[in-house]
Amino acid sequence: IVNSFEDLEARSSEAKGKIVLFNVPFTSYGKTVQYRSGGAIAASKAGAIASIIRSVGPFSMNTPHTGGMRYEDGIKKIPHAAITVEDAAMISRMVDRGQTIKIKLYMEGKFEPDALSRNVMGEIKGSEFPDEVIVLGGHIDSWDVGQGAMDDGGGCVAAWQAVKMMKELGLRPKRTIRVVMWTNEENGMRGGNAYRDAHIDELDDHILAMESDGGVFKPSGFGFTGSDEAMNILQDIGTLLYSIESGVITKGGGGADIGPIMREGVPGMGLRVDGSKYFWYHHTNADTWDKLDKDEFNQCVATMAVMAYVVADMDERLPRDKTK
C-alpha cells in the first residue's frame, strides 16, 4: 500500500511480485486521476504484478469509479483496477494492524475492436450568414457502469433542447446554430477529432463552440477562451441571464470535444455549473438520470440557448484574437 508515486518509489523494493494498492485520497480530479491513468505504469516499473487504486472521487457509497488508463511502450502491461474508497480504507487499516492481505483479481474489462460510430448533428440554418456556425453540444457516450447522465448525456440533451426550443419558437437567427453530440470522447476523443477533420476548411467561419461537460447542475455561466473583445461582448450577453443567476463569464474554459477545433483557433466556452457533486457520480454506476434536477437542467438549457442565440443573431460576428 502506497500513498503516492513518491511513496512507491521510496519503497519500490517491496513491490516486486506483489499487487500495489495506491490508497490516495481525493484532492482534485486532476491530481488524483493520475493514479488511475498512470498507476499501472509506475507499479509495473517497480516489478508489481498488478495495481489497484482507491476510486477517484470525493464521496462514495461503496461506489467504484472507472475510466481510462494508460500503458507505456516497453513497460510490461499489468492488470489495473479500482476498488471503492471504503474497501481501500479497510485494507489499509488491516495492513496497519499487521495483517497480510491476499487479493484475488477477477476482471472482465477489455477492448473490443473498433466499430463505426458517428457524431449526431442537427442545425438551424442561419438566415443571413448560413456558413457562419455556432456549434454546441456534448459527448454522446459514457462508461458502461452507469448511464452517463452527468457525463455527458445531460449535456447533450440540454444542448439539443436549447436548439429544439428555438425551432419550436420559430426563431431563426442570422447565423447557423448546430448542435453536435460528439461520439467517443471517453475513449480517445474520436468524435471531436473527426469533427475537426471533417470541417477543417470551415473552421474560420466557426464563430463560437460551446460545450456542457461538467454535469447539468445549477449553472452560473460560462468559462470562455478567446479574444478580450469577444469576452466583453459575451459578458454583455451574460447580463440577459442574470435573472436566473447564470450569466457570469469567466476567463478560460472550453470542453473536451470542442478542444480539437479550439486548438485550430475557434473561440470556445464551457458551461459552468455547481460542481460540488459532479465527481460523486462521474464514471460510476451512480451516474444515472435520477440525479438530474429538472429545474437545474432547464436553467442549463436556458443558459446555452440565450448565449447561442444572441451570438448567432448579432449583426457583427464575434471577433477572434487577431494575434493568433
Added chain:
Amino acid sequence: IVNSFEDLEARSSEAKGKIVLFNVPFTSYGKTVQYRSGGAIAASKAGAIASIIRSVGPFSMNTPHTGGMRYEDGIKKIPHAAITVEDAAMISRMVDRGQTIKIKLYMEGKFEPDALSRNVMGEIKGSEFPDEVIVLGGHIDSWDVGQGAMDDGGGCVAAWQAVKMMKELGLRPKRTIRVVMWTNEENGMRGGNAYRDAHIDELDDHILAMESDGGVFKPSGFGFTGSDEAMNILQDIGTLLYSIESGVITKGGGGADIGPIMREGVPGMGLRVDGSKYFWYHHTNADTWDKLDKDEFNQCVATMAVMAYVVADMDERLPRDKTK
C-alpha cells in the same frame, strides 16, 4: 410493478405467477419500510411467486438497502428482495415503454441457527447509591452488508467513550453509570429483552436509560419519555450543553434496545442528531466508519457524558411518573 399495497390489491389479478415489484418512493422510513417488512405477505396473497422492492432510502448511489422482513402463518413464503432505487426506476421506465421484463432472482440470504451472544457491559460504580443505575448505550450488531457504523456501532462507541472519559478524569458520580452494548437488536431485540429479564428486579432503581440509535451526526439534544418533573430537571441540565448547541430536550423519545425496560417504567431518552443523511447509509454497504465526522462524533460523546454524569451525581434521584 405496483406503487402501493392498494395498487397491488386493485390489480391483484395480474400478479398470479409473477414477480411483484413494489416501486415505492421513499417518503418516511416508517411508511416506506412497510413494503420491506410486509411486501412478501401481500404479494404472496395475490399469488405472486416472489416480490422485490425499491430499496428503502431517500438517496442512492446504486446502493441496495437490506433489513428485516416478515412472513405470515398460512401464507406461502415467497422470496423477497430489494433492488436499488436506480434499478427500480429503470425497470419501471422499461415497463412503461411496453417492454416485458424477465428477472432471475439469485439470493443467498438465509437464517442460521441461533448461537450464543452476549450484551457487553461496563460500569462506574456509584459512590453513594451504587444500586441506582443510569444505563446508556447502543446495539453492537449490524447488517452484514456494511460495518454498521451509523447503525449502531457509532452509538455504542460514543456511549463507551462517554464513560471512558469519566474514568480517565477520575470522576465517580453518586450513582452507577453503566454502558451497555446490547446484542442483536437488528434481529428480534434479543439483547434488550434479555437485559430487561436479567435486571427485572432492579428496574425500580434504574433512574434513566439513554440510547444513541440515529447515527452519530451533529447532535442537538435528546428526546425524553418520562415525567414532567423529570423533564424540567433534564431541560435544566441541557443548558450545560448549549455551548455546543446540543442541549434541547424534546418530549418523546427513547431507543429500540431500551424499549423493553422503558415499557417497565424506566424513564428513557434518545440522542437526537441531524438525521438528514441517516437513511442514506442505514442498512446499506455504505454504512461504514468513514461516514463519521470526528467533531460531530465527539459532540455526541460530550452530550451523552454530560447528561449521564449530572443525572448520576444529583442529590435527588430523577423523579418517575407517579401515575404509572
